[in-house]
């Protein structure tokens with residue numbers, strides 16, 4: 001009898017623990033942190049407080065070493081089905097020198113082959129726009145939400161134009177890697193490129209057209225919560241950074257009129273970076 005009660009209690013505690021963990025996990029990226037309801041928060045007419053704890057931004061050899069170790073750790077990752085067809089795990093390019101992370105959705109054909117993000121047509125356009133607004137591509141960190149190439153038809157991996165956006169399962173499986181990257185870099189600004197990356201970070205579907213081109217206070221998992229979930233990070237307090245959603249450069253090929261909007265968004269980004277560096 002007592003054994004049965006103990007078993008039941010153990011099961012209840014287990015379920016409660018799982019529930020609490022899932023709830024907290026959702027909270028990490030939850031939209032409530034940004035796009036604050038201005039009426040409720042009293043921010044109406046006021047500029048949101050976008051102060052960033054710059055002491056948390058990391059750089060230098062230590063950071064590079066930590067990122068390289070993470071890259072090495074996921075090189076043989078098989079957490080989702082994309083591992084079956086990938087050529088390379090596409091980790092990142094550039095550096096965190098400016099404290100900016102650009103995040104796209106997933107590698108494409110060229111990226112899979114070269115093992116680097118944003119090296120295809122869209123990447124070339126991104127580089128062109130970065131240069132036009134005075135951002136050196138080597139000084140910004142570029143990555144994707146998902147690190148392996150999603151294919152429409154896995155039976156024809158050699159075919160170009162066979163890319164698709166990552167699905168929910170793939171995003172969920174791969175997000176911990178991005179979280180670790182963000183945790184290590186502690187960026188001043190996270191610039192999401194396109195709806196997939198923006199939604200993945202926010203944990204819900206939003207209208208990119210409505211929210212793009214603005215800075216939002218964004219709490220990122222710089223802390224013991226991450227340690228608990230991922231099991232291999234150092235505990236530190238939460239840190240607030242800024243989220244800046246804009247279009248994915250690939251969208252410009254479909255709608256060329258977006259190019260000027262994209263350039264103007266990145267100009268805003270540069271102004272913000274320069275202002276916060278003073």
Ligand code: SF4
Nearest residue numbers: 077079080148173174
């Ligand atoms: S997409 Fe991410 S989770 Fe899936 S196999 Fe590649 S590295 Fe692992």
